[in-house]
Structures are given as C-alpha cells and as structure tokens.
Amino acid sequence: MRYSIAATSFVDMSAGLAGCGQACSVSDMHGVMLNFTWHIDLPLSDGLIAVHHNAKEIVIAWAGTHRYRALITDMAVFPLPYISGTGIGVYGGFLDSVRGVIDTVAKNLEQLMSEYPSYMVIFTGHSKGGAEAAISALDLVRRIEGLQSRARVWTFGEPRLGDAQFAALYNRRLGNVTYRVTSYADPIVAMPPKFLVDYCHHNTELWLMNEEGDIYVGQNYTDCKEDSRASSSIDFYDRSIQWHKNYLGLPPPDHANAMFSW
Template sequence: MYVVETYKDNFIRLKIFPLAAAAYGSDKNINDCLLQIYPDFQFVKNWVVTCQRKDHFCSAFIAVSFTDKAIVLSFRGTDSFWQLTHEVWQTIFRKKVPSVFGYGHVAFYFDDIFNQLDKKGVTEEIHYLLRQHKHYEVWITGHSLGGALAAIAAAKLIQSKEIGPDKIKLVTFGQPRTGDSGFAAGMNKNLPFFNYRVTRARDLVVHVPPRTYEDYAHYKTEIFYDNDMKPGAKWKRCVGGDEDKDCANRYGHYLYNF
C-alpha cells in the first residue's frame, strides 16, 4: 500500500533546495556544491541548450546520492529579467501543445525547452541509472522556469512506466503555471505521493500565465511561505484546491500592477 509522504521543511531546505540552486552553476560548480552537502554524491552529467535565443541558456543535471538511494534530476531556472520577459511572451502568444503523458496541454515554450534537453539524453540517462540502481528513488526539482521543466520531466517519467509514482519526489520552487486544468488534473492523479510546489509571498512568477488566460492552472500541493523563508519560518500546506485563494493567490492582483 502506498503512503503519501508529508512535507518536511528540513528535508526540503537541506536536501532538495540546494539541488535546485546548484543547477545555476557550471559542471565544476555543481560538483563542488554537491560534494559540500552530500559527500557521497556522484555527479553524472550536465546538459545545456539555448532557450530559443542564443543569449538565453537552459540546463539540467543528473547526480546520484548513494546514502539517500536517490537519482537526482535538477533543472536550471530563469536567470534574468529579460529571459523572464521572453518566457512570458512566448507562453502567452504561442499555442499550448499536448502534454507528454496525455493529460491536457502545456505551454509550448516549456515543452520545447524540455524536448531540447531530452533529445540530448536526460530521460534516457534516468532510465539507465534506474536499471543500475534498482529500488532507488528519483528526486526531481527546479526553480522558476526549472520548476516547469521538472514537472514535465516527472510527467514523462510516469508515462514511461520505468518507475512507480511512489518512487518519485517532485519539488519545485516558484514554478509558473505550466499547463492547463487538464494537465493539472493529470499531475494530481499520477503523482499523488510526494509532489509539492513551494511558493513564497509576492513572487510574480507563480502567477504567470494568469489563471484566467487559456485555462492555465496550477496542480497541487502548494506549500506557501508568507515570509522570508529563513530557517524555522512558518509555512502552510494549502488545501483549498489546486488554486488556493488563501496562499500565493492572495497576492495575484500584483501581477496586474507589474
């Protein structure tokens, strides 16, 4: 029988968040960062592609934690205001495309970047490592744009049936709305065990695209920090549906004043 794991701030703060942060570095930076936090980590590979513009880069890396018995996949997020502007423009003015696991649609921009990375062997490498390390979990994470890519990666991994949903931990930070309500429903149904979107106060990115535009919607479960997120900060597990009005959405009107 599968058991839904509860959100634990220390685990996310000390284990998962450093992985999302490390994705912004070079191969050497990632390796050095991981070794400081996880002495038994093995850095496997880092892939880098252009995000539809030659001056915008997107990336993903894979590593293995032998102590945690986990294969890690982390996606780099938006790293400049101009990349965020391009991201918003492409998401709003390009048609959505079918999601990788057949539920609803996702933004073309996110899907296109994920496919660029995946063609270089991201999912293939995960499958290879799962065969080498049977019974290991797969931890998938990313910040901002990286969160959207992480969600699509998790959906594809579920669709491949190479690993059960109870073995996947998906945690994103400041993730934009990645797809429509059909995609959100698919994520809720297929990844119900450890699937958390961490949001913070007035973060603009989590409101993009607007909920009222083209049926874009978040999936659950949102973990909301209405503070500075320092160690010991209070957080809330949002239970008011996929779009809880008492969490990040309480600040949604700031988007229209941006």
C-alpha cells in the same frame, strides 16, 4: 534548492560538483556524484543528473532563467498540446525545452534506476526550472516502467504550468508526490496572469507564509480554482520579486557562480 542552484551554475562535468559554486560547498551535498549535464541552445535547456548516495537519491535538476536567451522561453506562454491530438494545453516554451532533451534524460535515468534499484528519483528546479521539472516528471513516469512509485517532485517558485485538463492529469499521476514550494509574496507563482491564459496550478502547494518558516499546505481543485488560503491570497500588486529570490534562506540561483550569457 541546492540542486536548483547547482543546475543554474553551469556545472562543468570534468570538474565534478566543484563547478556548482556555493550550492555544493555545504556538508549535506557531500556524497553527491554528477552523472550528466546538458546545455542546449535551441530549444534552450540546462540541467544536471546527479546521484546522492548518502540520501539514496537520483536527482534530475533543471536550471532556472540564467541565460538571456531563456527569456524567450519564459515569454512563450501560449499553450501547446501536451499529448498530440488532445486538448490538454501546457506552457509552450517550457514544453519545448523539456522535449528537446527528454530522450537523453530518459536514457541516463533508466540506466541509473537499474544500477540503483532502491534509490528514489527526485525532480527539482527553481522558477523556469521548476516548471520543466514538473513536465519532465510527468513525461517520464508515462514512459519508464516503475518510475512512478519512486518519483518525488520538489519545485520552488514554479509559475502556472497549463490548463485545467493538464492540472487534472498531473494530479492523477503525481499530485500526491509533488511538493510545489511557494514563497510568501512571490509574483512568479501568479504568472502567467489569468487574463492572458487560463492556466492553473497542480498540487500540492507548500506555502511559506512568512520569514519565520510557517507553512500552509494548500490544495487546488480540478476546475482550476486555486486554494484561496495559500499563495493566491496575496494580491498581485503586493508581491515583490525579492520573494522569488528568497527560498528557505538560501541564495537565489542567479547569485551562484552562473555564467550569464546569451
């Protein structure tokens, strides 16, 4: 979550991690070195690549919805083919955001993987950023040799991302190394609604069941049936946006030192 907050804080590369607000003011972020940031207007995309030497991790963090223009991306829910010529459908706005910068991200990541061959590669993000983290992870394990064995994906408040074929593809490649964290009654994880597009979640869900920190580990199924004992057990009308802003007791990304702009 700290990386997700940092990615949403419009990190200034010249200022190092001093530019990522309260996300980087804690001791567990010491030893993190910023490698690259991107801020693209069309298709909109923001994020960072950092190296955490203490943890031996390369981190790719995607920003959530913090620019007004991002609302256009969020609303572009209708599917685009994930792989050209196939029927695998994925959330169009998020796919466009990832594909607009993925070549540059891949270039930087390959260099860092070569420099630090023992480091794990972490993909992460909150909300929109979580969706883009998952898509980018799948894109990159399909094109970078040796990445799959080093990759881990942590997302927070991620919306439904694609159809059953996409979920099945994702689960085959990354389902056993992905941790999709959901907060008790977060409404965003139930979006887009099934009546609009028939999307489903990929594995593996870590449902924060209450404020005390109890966790249920949920598994979804290839036929798009979501685990009825996890976050999908909460009726949509009982959900609150406050749960989307409450993950692990950390301040939500839109409360960091972000520049809200078009």
